[in-house]
Amino acid sequence: MEWNHKQLLDLGLQVTDSCLATVNESSDWSATGELRGQHFGDVVADEAGLQHLVDAGVNVFSEESGLLDQGSTVTAVLDPIDGSTNAAREIPYWTSAICLLQRGEPVAAVVRLSGSAGVFTAIRGQGAAFNGRKVVSSSTSLLKKSVVFVNGYPRHYLGWAQMRALGSAALEISLLAKGSGDAFIDCSDGLAVWDYLAAALILVEAGGVVDVQNDDLLAPTLDRGRRKVVAACNSQILNALMSEPGDASLHG
The missing domain is CATH 3.30.540.10 (Fructose-1,6-Bisphosphatase, subunit A, domain 1)
Structure with missing residues (x-):
């Protein structure tokens, strides 16, 4: 079919x-x-x-x-x-x-x-x-005004206005799609593809951006490996998070 x-x-x-x-x-x-x-x-x-x-x-x-x-x-x-x-x-x-x-x-x-x-x-x-x-995702362009969802434990404060931890990556990344938050950071030992892939497509279609460690969202690897994920309402917020001192804690 x-x-x-x-x-x-x-x-x-x-x-x-x-x-x-x-x-x-x-x-x-x-x-x-x-x-x-x-x-x-x-x-x-x-x-x-x-x-x-x-x-x-x-x-x-x-x-x-x-x-x-x-x-x-x-x-x-x-x-x-x-x-x-x-x-x-x-x-x-x-x-x-x-x-x-x-x-x-x-x-x-x-x-x-x-x-x-x-x-x-x-x-x-x-x-x-x-x-x-x-x-559509949020138009927030400043990290210091952002609400950020966090999975795991960040090594230090990265400059956001507020943070949330809800315990479901699919939920948190999806919420970015309707402007309920501005970014998502995985600070754990990584997420599996089933944890983030559906929500990532939803966010991208809403205007957001997603960075997956060593993988391509358009041709994802289907295995049980774990990869760190950073998602944001737009490229300005994503770049701000990735350029913060200690960003190796996200992708290192």
């Missing part, structure tokens, strides 16, 4: 809806002991989303179940639940995220928020939306 981009977006909407419909804060969020950070709720959500993708005949690269090759030109990069530690602690900041690649290039993305809080979508070359309404 030759998919068009709208069909792939619709598939992503179905998958993320099913992932979130199968779990809630009262689900079993204890650790499986199988994969780093994996909870039983993650596995349940993955099984629900995976069924749609298997039926559709597309390839899948999922955080929870790995690679499924069905010989398709389409590959779905799936994080059934991003922020499962939040879900386990009943902190209402978690999402289901999927990016659809066609012949290796990201073309459609969905980040659906828990609790019916909304859904971010994007089709490559057609912009980004939140709950169906077009969104």
Whole structure:
């Protein structure tokens, strides 16, 4: 089957809806002991989303179940639940995220928020939306006036006005797309491709910019490696962050 981009977006909407419909804060969020950070709720959500993708005949690269090759030109990069530690602690900041690649290039993305809080979508070359309404990233041009989302622990203050740490990279990067923040910095040991790819496409389509350590967003590497990510509402903020003393803590 030759998919068009709208069909792939619709598939992503179905998958993320099913992932979130199968779990809630009262689900079993204890650790499986199988994969780093994996909870039983993650596995349940993955099984629900995976069924749609298997039926559709597309390839899948999922955080929870790995690679499924069905010989398709389409590959779905799936994080059934991003922020499962939040879900386990009943902190209402978690999402289901999927990016659809066609012949290796990201073309459609969905980040659906828990609790019916909304859904971010994007089709490559057609912009980004939140709950169906077009969104654009912030026009903030000064780091000292920026609200910055942080994953991990920065080595020192980088000059922002305020910072936030919500515990879901997909959520935080997506929020930049509608101007709810101005930048995102990963100061951990890196993010996996399923953590950031869907949100990165959404942000880029909203006018933002994303820098991924040793990788190309237009032809992402699909593996379990971890890469540091810096995202911003525009190139001025990204450049300001990357040029700050200590930026080696981001990409070193």
